Amino acid sequence: MPFSPFPPGAAATDSPFSAPPPVLSVSALNRMAREALEAALPLLWVGGEISNLTRAASGHLYFTLKDANAQVRCAMWRNRAQLLAFRPENGMRVEARALATLYEARGDYQLNVEALRPAGIGNLFEAFNQLKAKLAAEGLFDPARRRPLPRFPRAVGLITSPQAAALRDVLVTLHRRAPHLPVILYPTPVQGDDAASRLVGAVREAGRRAAEDGVDLLLLVRGGGNIEDLWSFNDEGLARALRACSLPVVCGVGHETDFTIADFAADLRAPTPTGAAELASAGWHAVRSELAVLQPHLQRALERRLEGLAQRVDRAGLRLLHPRERLRREHAALERLGERLSSALTRRIEHSTQRLMRARLRLAASAPRPAAARAAVDTLGHRLHLATGSVLARQQTRLSALAAHLEHLAPQAVLARGYAIARDEHGCVLRSAAGVIAGSAVSIELSDGRLDTRVVGHLTD
Numbered sequence: 001m002p003f004s005p006f007p008p009g010a011a012a013t014d015s016p017f018s019a020p021p022p023v024l025s026v027s028a029l030n031r032m033a034r035e036a037l038e039a040a041l042p043l044l045w046v047g048g049e050i051s052n053l054t055r056a057a058s059g060h061l062y063f064t065l066k067d068a069n070a071q072v073r074c075a076m077w078r079n080r081a082q083l084l085a086f087r088p089e090n091g092m093r094v095e096a097r098a099l100a101t102l103y104e105a106r107g108d109y110q111l112n113v114e115a116l117r118p119a120g121i122g123n124l125f126e127a128f129n130q131l132k133a134k135l136a137a138e139g140l141f142d143p144a145r146r147r148p149l150p151r152f153p154r155a156v157g158l159i160t161s162p163q164a165a166a167l168r169d170v171l172v173t174l175h176r177r178a179p180h181l182p183v184i185l186y187p188t189p190v191q192g193d194d195a196a197s198r199l200v201g202a203v204r205e206a207g208r209r210a211a212e213d214g215v216d217l218l219l220l221v222r223g224g225g226n227i228e229d230l231w232s233f234n235d236e237g238l239a240r241a242l243r244a245c246s247l248p249v250v251c252g253v254g255h256e257t258d259f260t261i262a263d264f265a266a267d268l269r270a271p272t273p274t275g276a277a278e279l280a281s282a283g284w285h286a287v288r289s290e291l292a293v294l295q296p297h298l299q300r301a302l303e304r305r306l307e308g309l310a311q312r313v314d315r316a317g318l319r320l321l322h323p324r325e326r327l328r329r330e331h332a333a334l335e336r337l338g339e340r341l342s343s344a345l346t347r348r349i350e351h352s353t354q355r356l357m358r359a360r361l362r363l364a365a366s367a368p369r370p371a372a373a374r375a376a377v378d379t380l381g382h383r384l385h386l387a388t389g390s391v392l393a394r395q396q397t398r399l400s401a402l403a404a405h406l407e408h409l410a411p412q413a414v415l416a417r418g419y420a421i422a423r424d425e426h427g428c429v430l431r432s433a434a435g436v437i438a439g440s441a442v443s444i445e446l447s448d449g450r451l452d453t454r455v456v457g458h459l460t461d
Contacts, residue, residue, distance in 0.1 A: 002405035027104065034102035037109075041100040046072075046111060047119050050092045052226050055257070061088065065096060065111065074098065076113040084116060090227040093149025094118055124227050128234050131261055135236070140243055146267040147248040150216050151283035155182040157206045157215040157247065159199065161190045166221040173277035178284035184213045189232075190222040196235035203241040203249075210247050217280055218247040220262060221273035224255040239265035252276030260292070415447035433458055 024032075032339040048065035056060060059078030064071050074096060088094065098111035135141060149269075156174065160167050162185070174181055188202040189195045199220075206218050220235065220242070232238075233253050242249050243267040251266035252273040263269040270276035278285075321329070407413060417423070425441040436442065436455055444451045 018299050018443055026107075030102060030104040032105050033107075034226045038099060041096065043114065045095050045097050045333075047095045048072075048093070050088055050090055050094055051228070053088060053090050061113075063088070063090075065094075073108060074113050075103075075110055076116065076284045078224040084119060088116065089125065091128065092118065093125075124231065128227075128261070131234065131236055131239075132264065135239055135265070136259065140239060141226035141264045145243070149248050149250065149268060149279065153181065153215075153217040153280060153283075155184055155216070156280050157186060157210070157218040157337040158212065159186045159188060159202045159218065159220045160222060160273075161168060162187045164190060164221075164223060166190075169273045170221055170252075170277040173274050174281055178281040179277065181281060182214070184215050191225075191229055191232060192434060195232035196238055199232060200235070200237045200241045202304070203238065207247060214245060216328065218245065218249045218316045219252065219273075219276045219280055220266065221252040221276050222254065223273065224258060230254055230258060230260055233262040235261070236338055238262055239345060242266055250276045251281050298389065374460050412447060414444070423444040 011258055031411075045067060048067050048071075051064045051071070053061070053063040059081060061074075061076040061081045063074050063076075063177060065074050066072075094116055096111065096113045097115040099115045101110060101112050102108070103110050133230075139145070158167070158170060160170070167185070170442045171183065174183060186202040186206050188198040190199070203220070205216070206215065210216065215367055220233075222230070231254060233251075239261045242251075242262060248268070249266040250268045250270055251260075252275055253260050253262060254272075256271035268279060270279055315401035413420075421444070423443045423445065424430055424436070425443075430442065438455050438457055440455045442453050444453060
């Protein structure tokens, strides 16, 4: 579609007598440029490296797509960005399916990205990952090697540029949270060709002068930027210098989403320079709040202590006496103790004498009396003789009755009354005639002898 500077329906003419062309507003011009650009350039794929990536709170992505010679602004709306299968990062090489357009409000040429796919990792990002993997394999980032931060640092060392906004952020934060805390600045560039070596030198100088400067915590800070701006903090020498430093190091470089090799090599990473200052002053800031709470308790405890000591002084003053009066009181006390001792001895002797007299009376009362005992023994002996005779008589009478009863029940007595005992040939007592057959031998026992007989027959009633 050919581009025309006139609105649709307007005709151009070279006649000097024709009406002058209409004057376009900026909005109309930008709208016509956008429409012409979108019509001339269809949806296409563009490859490049991501830089200046911003994730808006709305979910939209804004970034720059660049190569060695040029760059173009890009926008990816939330409904497209939330479908991505990976997380775009600065330095990542990607391919974007985009529509070339014009942002009318500013007149900026940009790409509206419909889809995004990785096309390999950018050179800087690839170098970052390679160095990170190498140092991690050496154990340089091992959490066990990280040193704890002092809770109450005597002074804080600060490595940054004197012109950096991060310096002001740190100083303002420390002044607000711990105004008494000294800050020793080790100035160095944080961006540029020689920034990495200057940073290494500053770290080593801070370690050497730690005892002299009284510094026991080191802050390495810088404001935000893209991967190129922060590249000095991805230096291998800086990472090794941080681990070799005698001071614990807090690294606050960039914004919360920015990560550098220095962040991994430091003992603690802060999301921002202000965050690093807050970590350095955390102990002092917390103790100020604790002291505010403890102050009334301490005041009351001190008042109680002073009151107790005042009472002790008063009691001690009352006990202060002249030596002569002290001796007189001690002498009177000694006399009272002597009287108590004498009285106690007298009472003890009287009590022992009474105990002795009672013991003698008990001993005399318990002495044996043979004559009285003999009469008692004679009386008891006579009573025993009478009782024994009575018991024997009763037992003899009972025995005679039992013997007569037993004799009455004896078999011989029964036989003497005319009874007999019949036994079979085996000697068993016959109790019935039913079991005896004719011709059987039967012995009959009488009171004065035995008859041997033989059964002739049975007689029944």
